Amino acid sequence: MKPLIVANWKCNPSTFAEAEKLFLAVSRGASKTGAEVVICPPFVFIPGLSAITKNPVKLGAQDAFFQEGAFTSQISINILKQFGCKYIIIGHSEKRALGETNKIINKKIKACLENNIIPVFCIGENRQERRLGKTSKILKSQLKEGLKGISPFNIGKLVIAYEPIWAIGTGNACDTDKAKEANIFIKKTLTDFYSGKNIQKVRIIYGGSTNPDNALSFIKDAGMDGLLPGGASLDAKKFVAILNKF
Numbered sequence: 001m002k003p004l005i006v007a008n009w010k011c012n013p014s015t016f017a018e019a020e021k022l023f024l025a026v027s028r029g030a031s032k033t034g035a036e037v038v039i040c041p042p043f044v045f046i047p048g049l050s051a052i053t054k055n056p057v058k059l060g061a062q063d064a065f066f067q068e069g070a071f072t073s074q075i076s077i078n079i080l081k082q083f084g085c086k087y088i089i090i091g092h093s094e095k096r097a098l099g100e101t102n103k104i105i106n107k108k109i110k111a112c113l114e115n116n117i118i119p120v121f122c123i124g125e126n127r128q129e130r131r132l133g134k135t136s137k138i139l140k141s142q143l144k145e146g147l148k149g150i151s152p153f154n155i156g157k158l159v160i161a162y163e164p165i166w167a168i169g170t171g172n173a174c175d176t177d178k179a180k181e182a183n184i185f186i187k188k189t190l191t192d193f194y195s196g197k198n199i200q201k202v203r204i205i206y207g208g209s210t211n212p213d214n215a216l217s218f219i220k221d222a223g224m225d226g227l228l229p230g231g232a233s234l235d236a237k238k239f240v241a242i243l244n245k246f
Helices: 016-032 043-050 077-081 102-114 127-131 135-146 176-193 215-220 236-243
Strands: 004-008 036-040 057-061 085-090 118-123 159-162 203-206
Touching: 004 085, 004 159, 004 203, 004 236, 016 036, 016 043, 016 057, 016 236, 036 085, 043 057, 077 085, 085 102, 102 118, 102 135, 118 135, 127 135, 135 176, 159 176, 176 203, 176 215
Parallel strands: 004 036, 036 057, 057 085, 085 118, 118 159, 159 203
Antiparallel strands: none
């Protein structure tokens, strides 16, 4: 299976001209990668970028609402689908920090699956939780509540992104041995809910200060199925350098 590299641009860049330039540079640089590449720009850039999307780069979104209708400021999955979005990041720690709950995340994951969109389900502990030895408890709770009611048939369609909150944007990535421990724990926890045959299809990726120097080790040493770069994805040279590792 190809490594899955999902670029989360967050609230960047500030203009469409910059977004287009970055997108085209990445598209050119990704022409020889062996990875599956997904770029998740801000919502307003998605229509323009969808018009210039070329293989191997796919479009994704950074979030979506689980319903349509009278929900001011929200973006539905069907709105995103018409512009070719294949993946949607759900439950990112920055959304959780703004009050998003596991219950809401669960509804969003279900809505993605019902509409044939692949959710990139983010889980992870903060610094204090890790210091207190609560990493496993936090991850298990997020998995249990976030996946509540997800059928065995659908579980294999998910991507789970382990993103230790304390590593995001700090330049200090999680040690690969700790990432491997989290990877193993996530898989073990999934076996409590689903059969082995179904969970074998679940892709687990890592996010948190990834760069060209550590990218390959998260795949080879930590056993991850891909990466969720943030800051590095805003620099075409750095991001392409990550893609060239595969």
